[in-house]
């Protein structure tokens with residue numbers, strides 16, 4: 074008998090960080106028979122903040138009660154849970170920033186954050202759940218994957234880089250074997266690796282875990298070929314992402330996007346692995362066209378980002394939808410804003426200004442990158458931190474121009490923003506450039522739609538009215 078796990082999905086709901094593709098969205102998509110994906114970005118902070126907000130519906134504590142090491146679950150609750158939630162004008166407690174050598178405190182939060190998100194997404198149905206991670210965010214990757222695998226994650230998807238080592242890491246973690254990840258460090262003459270021994274953290278009684286399928290999110294056929302040839306383990310498929318997609322995009326080959334940035338699908342087909350097309354694919358026609366091109370289906374982000382189940386604050390969803398209907402929605406590719414150096418698509422909201430330089434503070438650090446400091450040690454810095462700090466750490470002030478603090482801004486978009494000087498940090502909203510799906514999903518900007526409506530629309534079933 075074939076199970077849902079053996080069949081490849083036609084639709085992948087794209088991973089959207091931080092917390093836009095949360096467990097509620099991924100679960101709804103999986104229940105609609107497609108691949109629901111949780112974002113794996115910053116889940117340690119998401120966990121700590123949901124607990125400090127009092128976990129109002131009890132879901133986080135329900136998942137933690139299912140974790141096979143209850144001493145750890147209790148220790149985390151004791152540290153972060155606040156009955157009734159913290160006062161709205163008080164800041165959240167922040168977590169220590171990780172380094173090349175991981176501490177137990179960091180690993181515990183990364184693993185538990187990932188476990189909770191995947192466990193909740195999988196609760197009460199037998200559909201398939203994936204986790205999306207960004208290659209650029211390296212330090213939390215291995216413990217996050219391990220926590221997700223303890224919860225039985227079915228797929229791992231990774232974009233934003235060349236994830237050559239991840240397939241082998243998944244093989245190792247499945248066998249509870251030591252793994253290592255090469256960390257990008259500028260200015261060093263040697264290679265630097267982060268080590269992770271799952272045996273040290275593995276709850277008693279677990280001797281092996283399911284190895285999730287690995288899908289690389291890429292924007293070039295050369296990269297797909299490289300991954301097939303040189304990855305440390307099996308790559309089960311590809312999402313081919315066009316530069317119209319939401320979130321970060323691959324930089325253009327020449328100055329601006331043009332024909333050279335289009336992926337040669339014939340070359341992808343030659344690799345013989347399943348693939349999905351992403352970026353402006355949110356329609357029945359696009360899904361059918363993708364299949365004619367040999368794709369398994371499509372990955373869709375923006376259409377799911379604005380549905381009821383996603384993590385974006387309802388008032389932000391409403392504003393964006395109203396702007397679209399009023400022909401006032403502008404999605405701009407910003408080539409400077411992201412500390413990763415990749416272009417990112419942003420939407421300007423009313424009533425917020427980009428925080429000025431004097432208010433910048435790097436207290437989350439997910440997008441820091443490695444460098445070798447004067448004393449020869451590996452350290453980390455972010456161009457969205459205050460310029461003086463970045464320069465102190467050997468960076469050049471030019472690299473800070475136009476940078477925004479994505480870590481803090483994206484957390485504000487999902488209602489988990491830090492409070493500074495009594496005010497919540499302004500949100501940062503990323504989206505794809507194609508919103509034409511809204512005309513098929515909504516008759517009026519005051520209606521809303523669910524994840525299952527998006528799946529119905531993509532598969533050519535009825536328009537919602």
Ligand SMILES: Cc1cc2nc3c(=O)[nH]c(=O)nc-3n(C[C@H](O)[C@H](O)[C@H](O)COP(=O)(O)O)c2cc1C
Nearest residue numbers: 087088089090232318319320352353373374375505
């Ligand atoms: C709000 C938002 C956040 C995103 N964050 C991520 C991310 O963290 N990792 C990733 O690989 N892709 C991310 N994406 C890209 C989506 O996974 C997906 O590939 C893309 O949105 C598809 O294009 P579409 O938006 O036109 O449907 C994001 C997209 C959106 C809209």
